[in-house]
Amino acid sequence: MKFRILAYLFFFIGIADLFTKIFYGNIFSDLTEDYYEIANPILVFTPVLFFSIGGIFLKESKVSLTLENFGTSRIKYYSPQFICLTIVVLIFLFFTFNAQINMENRGIDFGFDFLSQEASFDMQFSLMDYDGQDPYWWAYVVALLNTLLVAVLGIIFCTIIGVIVGIARLSPNFLIRNTAAWYVEFFRNIPLLLQIFFWYYAALRALPLPQDASPLFGVTYLTIKGYYMPAFIWNNLNIFTYSVLAAIISIIFIRYYAIKLRDTEGKQLPVFYISIAILIILPALTFLIGGVSLDFEIPVLKQLSATSFIYDGGIAVPPELIALTLALSLYTATFVAECVRAGIQGISKGQKEAAASLGLTPNQVLKLVIMPQALRIIIPPTTNQYLNLTKNSSLAAAIAYPDLVLVFAGTALMQTGRAIEIVSITMLTYLSISLAIAALMNWYNKLIEIKEK
Amino acid sequence: MSKFTFLKSDRSNIQTVLITGVFLITISILDVFLNSFFKFNLMSFLPDKISLVAPLLFGMIGMQLIRIEYSGNKYLDILNKNINNSKFNAALTLLIIFLIFKAIPPSLSWMILDANISGETKDACTGTGACWTYIKVWFRRFMYGMYPNEQHWRINTAFLLVIGLGTFGLFATEKMKKFLALYYVVIYPILAFLIIYYLISGGYFGLEWIETGAWGGLSLTFIVSFFCLIFCFPLGMILALGRRSNLPAVRYISIGYIEFWRGVPLITVLFMSSVMFPMFLPEDFFMDKLVRVIIAITLFEGAYCAEVIRGGLQSLPRGQYDAAKSLGMGYWKMHIFVILPQALKLVIPGICNTFLALVKDTPLIFVVGLAELAGMLALAKTNPKWLGFAMEGYIFAAIIFWIICYAMSKYSYNLEEKYKTER
Numbered sequence: 017m018k019f020r021i022l023a024y025l026f027f028f029i030g031i032a033d034l035f036t037k038i039f040y041g042n043i044f045s046d047l048t049e050d051y052y053e054i055a056n057p058i059l060v061f062t063p064v065l066f067f068s069i070g071g072i073f074l075k076e077s078k079v080s081l082t083l084e085n086f087g088t089s090r091i092k093y094y095s096p097q098f099i100c101l102t103i104v105v106l107i108f109l110f111f112t113f114n115a116q117i118n119m120e121n122r123g124i125d126f127g128f129d130f131l132s133q134e135a136s137f138d139m140q141f142s143l144m145d146y147d148g149q150d151p152y153w154w155a156y157v158v159a160l161l162n163t164l165l166v167a168v169l170g171i172i173f174c175t176i177i178g179v180i181v182g183i184a185r186l187s188p189n190f191l192i193r194n195t196a197a198w199y200v201e202f203f204r205n206i207p208l209l210l211q212i213f214f215w216y217y218a219a220l221r222a223l224p225l226p227q228d229a230s231p232l233f234g235v236t237y238l239t240i241k242g243y244y245m246p247a248f249i250w251n252n253l254n255i256f257t258y259s260v261l262a263a264i265i266s267i268i269f270i271r272y273y274a275i276k277l278r279d280t281e282g283k284q285l286p287v288f289y290i291s292i293a294i295l296i297i298l299p300a301l302t303f304l305i306g307g308v309s310l311d312f313e314i315p316v317l318k319q320l321s322a323t324s325f326i327y328d329g330g331i332a333v334p335p336e337l338i339a340l341t342l343a344l345s346l347y348t349a350t351f352v353a354e355c356v357r358a359g360i361q362g363i364s365k366g367q368k369e370a371a372a373s374l375g376l377t378p379n380q381v382l383k384l385v386i387m388p389q390a391l392r393i394i395i396p397p398t399t400n401q402y403l404n405l406t407k408n409s410s411l412a413a414a415i416a417y418p419d420l421v422l423v424f425a426g427t428a429l430m431q432t433g434r435a436i437e438i439v440s441i442t443m444l445t446y447l448s449i450s451l452a453i454a455a456l457m458n459w460y461n462k463l464i465e466i467k468e469k
Numbered sequence: 470m471s472k473f474t475f476l477k478s479d480r481s482n483i484q485t486v487l488i489t490g491v492f493l494i495t496i497s498i499l500d501v502f503l504n505s506f507f508k509f510n511l512m513s514f515l516p517d518k519i520s521l522v523a524p525l526l527f528g529m530i531g532m533q534l535i536r537i538e539y540s541g542n543k544y545l546d547i548l549n550k551n552i553n554n555s556k557f558n559a560a561l562t563l564l565i566i567f568l569i570f571k572a573i574p575p576s577l578s579w580m581i582l583d584a585n586i587s588g589e590t591k592d593a594c595t596g597t598g599a600c601w602t603y604i605k606v607w608f609r610r611f612m613y614g615m616y617p618n619e620q621h622w623r624i625n626t627a628f629l630l631v632i633g634l635g636t637f638g639l640f641a642t643e644k645m646k647k648f649l650a651l652y653y654v655v656i657y658p659i660l661a662f663l664i665i666y667y668l669i670s671g672g673y674f675g676l677e678w679i680e681t682g683a684w685g686g687l688s689l690t691f692i693v694s695f696f697c698l699i700f701c702f703p704l705g706m707i708l709a710l711g712r713r714s715n716l717p718a719v720r721y722i723s724i725g726y727i728e729f730w731r732g733v734p735l736i737t738v739l740f741m742s743s744v745m746f747p748m749f750l751p752e753d754f755f756m757d758k759l760v761r762v763i764i765a766i767t768l769f770e771g772a773y774c775a776e777v778i779r780g781g782l783q784s785l786p787r788g789q790y791d792a793a794k795s796l797g798m799g800y801w802k803m804h805i806f807v808i809l810p811q812a813l814k815l816v817i818p819g820i821c822n823t824f825l826a827l828v829k830d831t832p833l834i835f836v837v838g839l840a841e842l843a844g845m846l847a848l849a850k851t852n853p854k855w856l857g858f859a860m861e862g863y864i865f866a867a868i869i870f871w872i873i874c875y876a877m878s879k880y881s882y883n884l885e886e887k888y889k890t891e892r
Binding site for chain 2: 192218
């Protein structure tokens with residue numbers, strides 16, 4: 017126990033030492049020049065030394081467990097690790113050493129204080145209020161939201177398309193099967209960047225100008241400057257929200273009750289239809305008696321100058337967002353489709369036949385027997401694809417959609433010149449999104465894995 | 470219900486229903502065909518809205534009529550089983566056929582009938598269709614970038630030499646087979662690098678020196694993906710071994726490395742290579758942009774490669790390790806002679822897929838200013854003499870990439886089938 021505490025202590029000191037060296041230079045650099053010159057090469061190794069001592073203590077604390085697996089000598093066990101650590105730390109220190117000199121030469125200091133400075137650039141499109149007077153950190157948040165918006169839209173659409181195509185690939189119909197297969201082969205084998213360019217520069221540029229556009233579904237306009245939709249204006253929105261919440265809660269209770277009824281009396285309630293009915297009727301009632309009403313703000317054509325027109329009011333979806341969502345969802349849908357197909361094919365035919373022979377209806381077979389098993393195969397690789405989609409959404413920078421990479425690693429980097437800070441913040445953001453989703457997926461995998469006795 | 474028996478198809482009235490059904494389907498398809506190819510509406514006597522859905526309606530009734538189980542007619546049975554086994558499927562079948570008929574005339578006329586390919590300038594494109602003249606004029610740029618025209622033979626020769634050296638393994642005699650691994654891992658990359666350095670970059674033997682900024686087009690795609698592949702493979706191997714190592718420090722360093730690179734998008738890695746690398750290197754040390762990009766992509770793809778190879782290592786039975794150890798082999802001997810040869814054979818398809826992803830990712834180097842095929846397209850698109858041909862350019866690039874990637878995915882699929890049967 018004593019050994020273990022000592023080990024952790026040394027690890028901590030090692031990490032702290034490394035970080036001070038990276039961010040603040042050598043702690044002993046205040047000493048006179050001569051001493052510094054001599055001591056520097058040795059001081060470089062202090063983190064390795066701390067790590068190694070910590071490692072040895074940790075090893076000693078449970079020495080009887082593992083050492084015998086490693087043949088005869090302790091040198092064989094410790095020396096490779098020591099060499100590896102030394103190399104890694106050396107590389108780190110080499111980089112930080114150079115970075116310090118380079119930054120000194122260029123007159124930049126390291127630090128994150130620039131985040132509170134005024135950003136003074138504009139964004140084409142943002143979900144939250146943003147203008148040039150806001151600080152950099154707010155620009156970061158707004159850009160991150162834009163990235164997440166593309167990711168969420170892409171995930172929704174790619175799931176819908178992917179599931180349909182995946183099921184279509186297993187259809188008994190020859191034509192449907194092959195159409196789906198060609199869709200997958202076609203979109204999967206063209207680089208995503210080209211697809212984004214194609215939609216943005218070629219396909220969407222063929223759309224009409226705002227003044228020539230004919231309405232789609234009566235009130236929306238698809239033009240070269242984007243997609244204009246009516247915006248909702250709610251009266252007494254909170255009453256409506258409460259009614260939806262109440263509907264959801266009552267559905268949960270009904271499901272619970274239905275399961276109990278099934279277990280005790282063996283009766284089946286049509287839960288699905290009841291839920292849908294509640295979800296429609298309750299909010300609809302608030303329109304009649306709760307004083308809720310809904311208005312639309314319909315986009316109207318407005319003349320800016322002699323030849324320039326624009327639609328005013330309503331929601332405007334910029335063409336960059338449309339192109340990006342289209343390309344991302346069409347591309348990722350091919351991979352999702354393959355996951356879905358593999359999942360359904362992974363269930364043996366015997367399962368279906370056994371369920372049918374128990375007297376379950378085809379719908380029940382699908383819902384109670386096939387889907388729960390297929391989902392177990394489908395979900396992990398599909399989550400991976402969602403992750404890829406989120407990472408690929410960074411290609412937005414190529415068509416000037418204001419996402420994290422364009423705004424932060426592009427414009428903000430140009431303005432401040434803080435290359436190291438900004439690129440590391442951007443990378444760490446994506447990394448933490450990835451790691452968070454991966455952790456969530458591991459947890460989910462543990463939850464659904466087959467529990468054997 | 471007895472009134473409607475004539476609508477119910479079975480083997481007794483097969484002649485009647487077959488003739489009626491086929492007639493209806495033919496009419497519906499003929500209507501769409503004439504409509505889209507000759508702008509002639511067969512059912513114009515019907516009201517507007519009905520004439521729109523009439524083909525589908527007629528087709529559906531026809532399909533319904535010919536849906537006879539065990540009709541005795543072989544072809545009809547095949548048809549029913551494959552495209553006409555329920556109402557829903559019949560409707561989808563008809564819709565797909567209609568869609569194909571609707572889509573063929575406009576795309577055909579745009580791509581071929583109304584298209585232009587003659588001439589040397591934009592004025593040659595007079596038709597409403599595609600302007601393939603644009604592709605013809607810019608073809609060399611799309612392939613070789615800004616590389617001087619009279620020097621293109623150097624790129625071609627270099628590629629031929631590299632490919633020729635790569636096929637060496639096919640002709641190796643039994644005696645030489647021992648050295649194949651050494652050849653491909655060590656000698657071949659060095660040879661390839663030297664060929665590309667001396668021949669394409671030049672500056673020696675009387676060849677003009679051409680800076681990497683002028684390289685571009687599809688040949689740059691090949692150069693980048695080739696080098697990244699041969700460098701990321703050994704890196705991935707070391708990382709995979711490190712991740713499966715029993716030494717905690719080695720294992721955690723490998724895990725940290727792999728998870729870091731797998732968690733970030735390639736575009737930020739490229740940004741890093743262009744703005745952060747120069748900060749991390751000594752001040753008077755100059756590194757070419759292309760080299761920086763290749764290093765960045767190699768570091769990035771190495772992590773993916775490592776995961777693929779780890780899959781192969783994990784799929785080997787434990788007995789292989791135990792057997793090697795019992796023969797007195799050490800760690801390196803065991804891995805080089807027993808484990809890796811088997812594991813690497815298993816992961817060839819996976820490596821192929823990684824390589825495919827790598828090729829599809831190379832257009833991204835456009836964001837750091839290297840004019841690869843996508844970059845050349847962006848350049849050509851904004852050339853004032855050739856405005857307005859973005860569509861042709863992207864379709865051309867898409868076709869090229871599609872052919873490369875499709876061939877590679879088919880090849881990897883074949884390899885997968887081949888190795889599946891062996892074990």
